[in-house]
Amino acid sequence: MIKFERFTLANGLKVIYHQDNSTPLVCMNILYDVGARDEHPEHTGFAHLFEHLMFGGSVNIPNYDEPLQMVGGENNAFTNNDITNYYLTLPADNAETAFWLESDRMLSLAFTPKSLEVQRQVVIEEFKQRYLNQPYGDVWLLLKPLAYKVHPYQWNTIGKEISHIENATMDEVKDFFKNFYHPANAIMVVAGNIELEQVKLWSEKWFGPIPNQHKVTRNLPVEPAQTEARKLVVHRDVPANSIYKAWHICKRNDKSYHHFDLISDLLSNGKSSRLYLTLVKEKKLFTEINAYVSGDMDNGLFIVSGKLTTATNIDDAEKEIDAAVYQFVHEKLEENELQKVKNKVESILNFSNTNVLNKAMNLAYYELLGDADMLNKEENNYASITAEDIQLTAKNYFTSGNSISLHYLMNEAKA
C-alpha cells in the first residue's frame, strides 16, 4: 500500500506527495502529458528531441545539470508514444534545489540556437546507435507503420526518419513548449524523506507563480479496426531469421489490458512459461522467444517475437506462434497456471515498491491514467481475473484478420 497525498495549485499543477523516511533521498518526478503521438506526421521525433532541449538551459538558469550535480543530485528523462517523463533524485537536505530547477524550466526555456544545433546532432547519433547500426535495429521502424495506418503510433519515438530531426526549427521548438510544457499539462510527484508541509510550501513558492494555460485537447485519428491480416518480409545482413507477430489490442486503461498482460506472462515470463517450454526447449524451433504488450494509452499491440534456430522454416515458426496464441481462444486456462502468473504479478509489484524512484514514477503514471490510487488496486485487479475473462478477451482480439506479421530474414547469400 503506497500512501500519498494530492493537491492542485491554482495554475493547475497536480502534485502528489509520498513519504518514505527509510531513504536519505528525495525524488521528484514530473510527467508531461505529451508524447510522440502528439507530433505532426511530417515532423516526427519532436517530443523526444524536445526532451533533449529541456537540458539546454532554462530562462533563469543557463545550465540544468551543473546546479543539480553541485548538490549531489542525478537526473534523467524518457519519452515514449504517450508521455515525456523527467525524474531526479537528490539528498533530502537539498530538496529545494529540485523545486527551483524544475519550476524554472516549466516557466520557460533559454531557447539557445546552439542547444538546438547540438542536440539535433546528438539525437541523430542516437538514431544511428540504437536503430540503424544494430542488427534488427530497424524492426520497430518497419512494424509500427505496418500496424498503424492512421493513428500516430505508426511512427517511433525517435521519429520516422533522420530528415525530420534535421529539419526541426526554433519556431517549432517554441510552439511545442507553449502547447505542452505548462502546469496544467504536468503531474509532479515528490517522494522520499520530506514532510508534506515542506512540499506544499516549496510547490507554491516555486511553481505557484507559473502562469496557467489551457490544456490542449487531444484529438487523434482513431485507427480503424483491421480486418485482413498484414504481412511484410524483409531481408537484412543478420545471422538468424526472426519473426514478429502482433495483434491489435485495447487501451492501457481498458479492463482487458490486464488479461493481455497475464497472457504474455503465461506465454513467456520465466523458464516454466509455455513458449519457452514448447518452442525453445522441446521443439527447438526458436533460440529465444518473447511475448509482451505495448501498454500504450491508445489501442496498443500484443507482440510475440523470436529468433529461429537454423533448421526452422519461417512459416512453421509462425504457425507455432499462432497455435500458442489461439489456444487461449479455444481452451480455458487451468486454475493452477493462472494462479502462477498472478503470484508473479504480486511479487513484481512488491519488488518494484522497494525503490522510492519507482514509486514516484508509478504514482505519476497512474495519476495520468486517471487516479494514482490505481497503483494500490493493481494487485487486486490482477487477483480477481478469471479464466473465463481471459478466454473472452482472447476471443475478441486474437483473430487472424487482426494480426500483423514481420518476417525478418537473413540475406539469401548468407543462408
Next chain:
Amino acid sequence: MSINRLQAPDYTANFSFPAIAPEQHLLANQVPLFVINAGSQALCKIEMVFNAGNYYETNALVANATNALMREGTSNKTAGEIAEILDYYGAFLETAVYKDKASVILYSLNKHLHKTLPVMLDLIQHAIFPEKELTLYKTNQKQKFLVNQQKVDFVARNHFNAMLFKDTPYDQFIEADNYDNLSQAQLQAFFKDRYSGNGMYVVIAGNISSDVLNQVKEATLALNLKTELAAKPYQNNFLGRQELLIEKKDAMQSAIRIGRRLFNKNHPDYFGMQILNTILGGYFGSRLMSNIREDKGYTYGIGSGVASLLHDGFFYISTEVGVDVTAATLTEIYKEIEILQQNKVAEDELNLVKNYLLGTFLRSVDGPFAMSDKFTSIKDYGLTNEFYKAYVNYIKQAKAEDLTLLAQKYLNKKDLSELVVGKI
C-alpha cells in the same frame, strides 16, 4: 511571494551515510552469513557468492556455462520442475558471473521462502548439468553471440579486454568455437571445484524476520565445504600502448575504446583516480561529455571508468561515434587528457565533482539491496566499512594538484591502448 530565480537555494554537502556493516554469523560449517535487515516490504534477496569467476576457468566460457546451467537440473529435480516452483511462487533466481567471482541470487517474498529457498539450495548442492540442456545452451548462446558480433560495441569490448589482459587469466577473448567446445565434463568439474570450496559466503538483505533468518541459517548450514581451493597466481606484466583497428565496412558508427591496466581498490591512488575519472568521463557533466556530445554532437554518449579486479584493475574510455568524426573524436579525447595533465582543475569544477560523488555514494547505499551490493563489492578485497569512510574523507579533502599528478602518472598516451571498431 517574490522570489529570485537567479539565486540557487542553499545546500549542504554534509550527508550522513549509513555504515555498510552487516550483522555477521559464522555458522558451524564455517560459511559466513551476512545480514542486512532494512526495508518495509516483506521480501528478501539471498545471494550466495563463490570463487567461480572467469579467472579460474581453463577453457573460455566454462565459468559462464556452469553458472547458467546450475538451474537446469539436479539429481532431485528436472529443469522444468525447478522453473515451475520458482515461477509459481513468484521468485526470481538470477545467476551471475564476474571476472573473479560468481553468484546465485534468489529474490523471494518472505511468505514463500520455505518453498523457494530449498530450490536454490538444491541446485547449489546437486546440479548435474544434463547433456541436453548443455546442447540447447550452446546452440542458443552461440546464436546470441553471432548477433552481438554485428554490434561494434560488443566487438570492441571483447577485443579490448583481450588487448589489455593478454596472456593473463583475465584475458577472456570469446570466439564462436568456444561455445561448440564446451563439454559436460568441464562443467561438472568446474562446479565440483568451485561451488563447494572455501571462500564462499551468503548475504541476505531485505525485511529479515527471525523466521526468515532461521530458514537461511538452516539452508546455509546444509552446505558442505569440500574442497580447499588453491590460489591461482597472477603475474602483472603491463604491456604498454597497443593500437588496433577492426574495420567494419558498413558501419555507420565506430566504437572506440581507450584505456590501460591499472590497479584495484587496495591501491593508495584508487580514490584519487575515481575523482580524476569522474572529471574526465564519469558523469553527465564530464569533460568528455561536455566536449564530444554537448559541444560537438559527435555522439549519443561517451564515458570513462575505473574498474577493480581482485588481482588487477583497468581504466577505460568508451564511446560510439559517427564514422566521419571518428578521427576527430580520438584527437579530442587525447586533448582532454593532456589538459588534465597540464592544467589544474578549477576549484568550482572540483567542488561540483566532489558533491556529485558524495551524492552518488549516498544513492548507492540507499536501501537493503543497494547496501548488499556495496558490501559484496569490497568483501573480497578484505575491506570493511572503513574503506567507505576513507573514501568519503578523501573526496572531501582532495586537492586539484593531486589530480594533476595522477593524470601525469597514469594517463600518458604511451601507456594507453587504443581500439577502433568501425571506420576511421
